[in-house]
Amino acid sequence: MVVLMLKKGLQKERPIGVLIDFILDFQETFLKRHFHIEEMALFPFADRIAGLDNYLNRMMQEHRTLSELIGQICTERKPEQVRNWATLMEQHIRFEERVLFPFLETNLPENDLECIGASLQFQRTDYCTNYPIKFWE
Secondary structure (H helix, E strand, O other): OHHHHHHHHHHOOOOHHHHHHHHHHHHHHHHHHHHHHHHHHHHHHOOOOOOHHHHHHHHHHHHHHHHHHHHHHHHHOOHHHHHHHHHHHHHHHHHHHHHHHHHHHHHOOHHHHHHHHHHOOOOOOOOOOOOOOOOOO
16 A cells, blocks of 8 residues: 555655655554564574575565665655655565465465464554545545
């Protein structure tokens, strides 16, 4: 949802400061915690499944890249950087949905998958729609 909202804000040429504030709030309210919990939930399985460490390394690198890019966005304040961040976020989500999680589903027993799923159920699903400035409208 965050990606779609940012793309709409960019398309509507909303002020860059509003978009940056949204990304910063998203990072502090949701993303940092999400990345941390995701990493803690998945890394215990890295030595149990051949090849998983490669996927987890990619996940970690993408987490770092997305976080670092937020710092650059705040410093340089360019719409193109917001667009790049949204694109990278979308690619990261697709990687997890289409590659990482199907790999886990194929290689882990049901009880381990349930444990991972329970760890990841912390997410607020209403974060984006409850953001006070509706820059995407």
